[in-house]
Amino acid sequence: MNPKSANVGIVIVSHSPLVAEGAADMVRQMVGDCVPLAWSGGNAEGGLGTHAAGILAAIERAWSDAGVAVFVDLGGAETNSEMAIEMLGEPRSGRVIICNAPLVEGAVMAAAEASGGAVLARVVATAQELSP
Amino acid sequence: MVVLANAALIGGLIEVCREAIAANADHLSELDRAIGDGDHGINMRRGLEAVYAERSRLAELALPKALEEIGFTLVMSVGGAAGPLYGTLLIAIGRQLDGANGQHDFARALEHAIDAVARRGRASPGDKTLLDVLYPVHAEVVRRAGLAGISEQAERAARLTFGMRAMRGRAAFLGDRSIGHVDPGAKSCALMTAAICRFLEEQCPA
Numbered sequence: 001m002n003p004k005s006a007n008v009g010i011v012i013v014s015h016s017p018l019v020a021e022g023a024a025d026m027v028r029q030m031v032g033d034c035v036p037l038a039w040s041g042g043n044a045e046g047g048l049g050t051h052a053a054g055i056l057a058a059i060e061r062a063w064s065d066a067g068v069a070v071f072v073d074l075g076g077a078e079t080n081s082e083m084a085i086e087m088l089g090e091p092r093s094g095r096v097i098i099c100n101a102p103l104v105e106g107a108v109m110a111a112a113e114a115s116g117g118a119v120l121a122r123v124v125a126t127a128q129e130l131s132p
Numbered sequence: 133m134v135v136l137a138n139a140a141l142i143g144g145l146i147e148v149c150r151e152a153i154a155a156n157a158d159h160l161s162e163l164d165r166a167i168g169d170g171d172h173g174i175n176m177r178r179g180l181e182a183v184y185a186e187r188s189r190l191a192e193l194a195l196p197k198a199l200e201e202i203g204f205t206l207v208m209s210v211g212g213a214a215g216p217l218y219g220t221l222l223i224a225i226g227r228q229l230d231g232a233n234g235q236h237d238f239a240r241a242l243e244h245a246i247d248a249v250a251r252r253g254r255a256s257p258g259d260k261t262l263l264d265v266l267y268p269v270h271a272e273v274v275r276r277a278g279l280a281g282i283s284e285q286a287e288r289a290a291r292l293t294f295g296m297r298a299m300r301g302r303a304a305f306l307g308d309r310s311i312g313h314v315d316p317g318a319k320s321c322a323l324m325t326a327a328i329c330r331f332l333e334e335q336c337p338a
Contacts, residue, residue, distance in 0.1 A: 043171070043211040043212065044178065044209065044211050045174075045178075047171070048169060049169065049171065049175075049211050049212050050211065050212070051208075051210075051211030051212070051215060052207045052208060052211070052215060052216060052219075053207075053208040053209070074302070075213065075300070075301060075302070076212055076213040076301070076302075079213050079216045079217070079252060080211070080212075080213075080215065080216055082216070082252065083207055083215070083216035083219065083220070083252070087204075087207070
């Protein structure tokens with residue numbers, strides 16, 4: 001089995017493609033390649049915004065049977081992420097959680113936790129400790 | 133009420149909604165520039181064009197299934213907050229009608245779907261969103277108002293968002309500065325409601 005798929009995946013969603021890619025790049029450099037990681041940023045035309053299709057594709061890229069933790073910036077990112085998760089369908093949708101945590105710090109902390117093989121609930125809780 | 137053949141009904145609904153959005157896309161983006169991120173018209177046009185491109189396939193489906201599929205297409209193509217909200221509305225209406233074993237109660241399905249939109253957007257009436265058009269439209273449907281009455285109510289409800297303070301979405305960041313602008317989502321909703329009512333009225337005059 002691919003060792004990569006044993007760890008929880010991380011998805012970063014921002015209105016800005018540059019922010020999403022930059023945050024993912026930071027996670028990769030700090031945590032390495034042992035965590036499935038993907039990002040979705042911008043609308044369907046590459047401008048500022050978020051879209052469910054892009055987020056759905058990112059979740060597929062970062063898919064792990066251990067689950068996926070999603071990090072979002074502003075409101076629409078969360079709404080579109082919820083929609084994308086619903087479109088994944090059961091039972092996989094039950095293994096994706098949107099974290100109430102800051103985008104960059106949350107993703108880095110979650111990835112660090114995930115790289116040690118922690119379960120999804122543990123990864124999410126670690127990221128959410130950052131929120132007051 | 134509707135005596136149209138299914139395919140003509142679905143094709144017609146798609147066409148009039150696409151026209152209503154295309155003709156008003158610039159205006160919708162202008163409204164959105166005042167209190168949002170300025171792309172509501174562009175996003176909605178992209179979504180309705182995507183639906184229009186698939187109209188012959190969609191027109192072959194039973195109405196509940198077609199509504200569900202149109203909802204999915206809107207989710208995948210509109211983006212922003214409007215994609216999930218309009219998508220949720222149509223998917224929920226379709227599923228509710230589909231599960232009704234032929235006992236179609238449109239008012240009930242609409243109510244269920246509007247509640248799903250409210251949950252999706254975590255919004256309530258008065259928050260200056262498309263819900264401020266959907267709830268009054270539902271009330272008109274429940275009291276069996278005529279099509280012209282439903283259409284008028286939708287437009288009036290959209291105008292009323294002018295005085296509201298936005299509580300959800302990008303506009304909420306503006307606080308009191310959001311007052312004095314019509315909500316773009318409420319406007320697009322009223323435009324499509326009016327277009328649908330006009331179409332149905334032309335097809336089956338009382």
